[in-house]
Amino acid sequence: MTTTQDLIPLKGVKQSPVEELFTSGHRTCQGCESALVMKLMIKAAGPRTIVLGSTGCMYVANTTYYSTPWVVPWMHTQLGSSGSAALGTAAGLKALMSKGKLKDEPINVIAFCGDGGGADMGLSAISATLTHNEYNLLILMYDNESYANTDIQVSGSSPWGANSTFSPPGTLHRIMNRRWKKNTAGMLAVGHPQARYIATGCASYATDMMNKVRKALSIGGPTFMHTLDPCPKGWDYDPMYSHELGMLAVQTGIWVQYEVEDGKVTLNGPSKMLAKGKKRLPVEEYLKRQGRFAHFTKEDIAYFQSQIDEMWEKWWIPGVIPPGIADG
Ligand SMILES: Cc1ncc(C[n+]2csc(CCOP(=O)(O)OP(=O)(O)O)c2C)c(N)n1
Numbered sequence: 001m002t003t004t005q006d007l008i009p010l011k012g013v014k015q016s017p018v019e020e021l022f023t024s025g026h027r028t029c030q031g032c033e034s035a036l037v038m039k040l041m042i043k044a045a046g047p048r049t050i051v052l053g054s055t056g057c058m059y060v061a062n063t064t065y066y067s068t069p070w071v072v073p074w075m076h077t078q079l080g081s082s083g084s085a086a087l088g089t090a091a092g093l094k095a096l097m098s099k100g101k102l103k104d105e106p107i108n109v110i111a112f113c114g115d116g117g118g119a120d121m122g123l124s125a126i127s128a129t130l131t132h133n134e135y136n137l138l139i140l141m142y143d144n145e146s147y148a149n150t151d152i153q154v155s156g157s158s159p160w161g162a163n164s165t166f167s168p169p170g171t172l173h174r175i176m177n178r179r180w181k182k183n184t185a186g187m188l189a190v191g192h193p194q195a196r197y198i199a200t201g202c203a204s205y206a207t208d209m210m211n212k213v214r215k216a217l218s219i220g221g222p223t224f225m226h227t228l229d230p231c232p233k234g235w236d237y238d239p240m241y242s243h244e245l246g247m248l249a250v251q252t253g254i255w256v257q258y259e260v261e262d263g264k265v266t267l268n269g270p271s272k273m274l275a276k277g278k279k280r281l282p283v284e285e286y287l288k289r290q291g292r293f294a295h296f297t298k299e300d301i302a303y304f305q306s307q308i309d310e311m312w313e314k315w316w317i318p319g320v321i322p323p324g325i326a327d328g
């Protein structure tokens with residue numbers, strides 16, 4: 001395996017590099033947390049990085065004709081192809097270096113995808129890539145919980161009951177999306193024992209997120225990260241509350257922060273405190289702040305809360321391994 005960069009962990013936000021590699025020139029919505037994920041991701045990775053991105057808001061709004069915020073080399077790839085694009089690029093670099101056609105140095109390869117592109121359409125390519133442990137790369141799935149770029153259609157990562165253009169509440173059926181959010185990072189961690197690093201993050205906890213990017217790129221082999229990104233347009237709230245909503249997602253226990261390193265699971269930050277017994281905030285605190293849940297009745301909120309309670313009280317590992325897997 002080729003070597004990786006040794007990206008040291010940041011002790012705090014003050015230690016983060018000043019250099020901006022995702023700058024002006026993008027046209028994402030005001031308050032877009034996915035854009036913040038891009039900014040933090042490349043800040044953590046540094047200039048010797050190639051970024052690949054599948055179709056979605058972070059491609060379309062970031063590469064409007066003749067304008068781009070990317071300072072590093074960047075390439076678009078098809079909606080379901082973040083896995084294959086990352087693998088092909090890492091393999092290409094390795095071949096060029098071994099033939100002496102490119103200077104032999106560690107270059108980070110990051111491919112990002114949205115939840116539509118990663119949790120749904122490109123899942124098989126990501127899975128295949130996570131089995132090729134001879135290549136170094138990171139696939140980062142930024143999850144705004146919808147197919148946002150095509151006007152907020154429901155995805156396998158959308159929350160139960162959320163209003164979307166494909167699941168609008170009606171008089172006959174108030175809850176149109178009856179599927180529970182897919183457990184993408186957990187599924188990939190359990191299914192790919194040779195992948196050395198799989199983690200979840202949220203840009204509201206910037207240092208934690210950046211350190212996870214650094215660890216994913218330094219550890220070697222194919223790695224995966226899943227971030228939860230508040231999206232003012234799709235979630236229907238004032239853009240000034242993005243940061244707060246990310247924190248609420250973690251503090252209510254809806255979103256669990258963890259990393260799986262060489263098969264060992266560790267819960268991080270507030271999620272670790274919740275696992276140790278700190279009181280979770282009521283889920284309603286998070287739901288009532290977003291227009292996509294405005295049609296929820298008291299019963300709907302109670303149902304949502306019961307599912308989160310079950311995840312924290314009955315799952316083998318909250319947010320990662322559901323109950324029943326080892327029963328019997
Ligand atoms: C194969 C294919 N099908 C459909 C589309 C249309 N399309 C472009 S972006 C997009 C939404 C992608 O959603 P997601 O991956 O969650 O990224 P987001 O837009 O939310 O950032 C869709 C359906 C496409 N580009 N390619």
Ligand code: SF4
Nearest residue numbers: 028029032057231233
């Ligand atoms: S729709 Fe959501 S994800 Fe897309 S640019 Fe706007 S805030 Fe960002």
Ligand SMILES: [Mg+2]
Nearest residue numbers: 114115146148
């Ligand atoms: Mg999306």
